[in-house]
Amino acid sequence: MQVFVYGTLTDPEQVAALLGDGPGAYEFVGPAMLEGFQRVDGRYPTLLPGARVEGELLAVDEPALERLDRYEGVDRGLYVRVSVPKADGGSAAVYVGNPAQLGVAADGAWADEGSFGDAVRSYILRENTVVRSHE
Template sequence: MLVFVYGTLTEPERVERLLGNGPGAYEFRGDAVLEGFHRVDGRYPTLVPGGHVEGRLLAVDDSALERLDRYEGVDRGLYARVSVPDMEQRSVQVYVGDPARLGLERDASWPDAPSFRVAVRTALERSNAVLRRTE
């Protein structure tokens, strides 16, 4: 499975500390750009609708993906993991942090929704977000 990373997980040393000494295989697969969202920084980096963000592709197996979910706080609602298509219409996973949980004011460009996860999915659909490899 491919994961688009744009913050701390673009650092090979951090990924090695997180995934290298336990179950789960991973490999960096080059640079990419996510169109339709841009990075903002709070306590941790996250994405908001509009623009684009540069990052890297990380290939992981199911065990490594579970470890990434724990690292990103998916079970605590800190980040939501969503799927974005790449240019070949393959699904790439992306973590999007809840601005309110990361010390940012909730950006007015997020759609009104019953939950942050639903707002992210709605924004993805409206933006026609796509991931483009740059290598």
């Protein structure tokens, strides 16, 4: 599976510290762009609806993905992991932080569609959000 990363996980040293002692395997695939979102900084970086954000694609196996989920606080509602289509086929996982949890002003950024995760997924579909690998 590929994960689009845009914050601390773009730093190879940070990823090695997090995932390098196993279980799980990872590999940097290369630079990429996420269209339809913009990066904003609060307690931690997150994404809001917007133009585009530069980042990296990281290939991970299931144990590494589970470690990333723990790191991103998915179980605590800090971030949600969503699937975004890739322009060249397939999809990439993307972690989107909950603005209320991260101290980010997001007035009207997410439609009230139930849970935060549902609002993000609905936006991705509605706005044809896509991850593009840099060639």
